[in-house]
Amino acid sequence: MGEIILYDGDCNLCDHSVQFIIKRDDKALYKFASIQSDIGKELLSNYNISEYNDSFILIENNQCYFKSTAALRICKNLKGAWKLLYIFLLLPRRFRDIFYNIIGKNRYRWFGKRNSCMLPSPEIKKRFL
Numbered sequence: 001m002g003e004i005i006l007y008d009g010d011c012n013l014c015d016h017s018v019q020f021i022i023k024r025d026d027k028a029l030y031k032f033a034s035i036q037s038d039i040g041k042e043l044l045s046n047y048n049i050s051e052y053n054d055s056f057i058l059i060e061n062n063q064c065y066f067k068s069t070a071a072l073r074i075c076k077n078l079k080g081a082w083k084l085l086y087i088f089l090l091l092p093r094r095f096r097d098i099f100y101n102i103i104g105k106n107r108y109r110w111f112g113k114r115n116s117c118m119l120p121s122p123e124i125k126k127r128f129l
Contacts, residue, residue, distance in 0.1 A: 006057040009034025013111040024078035068096035
């Protein structure tokens, strides 16, 4: 199935992150599923991930990556200077996730929640599970 990004479909920040990745993923490497979708719930169950996981999740080579690790591994495959952020994986995860957790806990307050789903174009729609 390839690399899959699970995201909170209700979160504006998460939706913008998905759009950001799509624009910079020239190889269409990533597929997307919201954690609220049937396939998202199935993947959470298959990988024994808590439904209440407060994280962007990357499933790559049948392994799950969470929080800053997921984000930085995704950056590695994006066009432009974004791939340089991958070097931050050298920092201890505990340190990297401090910033991720602050944003994650405040994302609805700072960025809001979505009232409706985005309607992707036909070429982008095939990237959503």
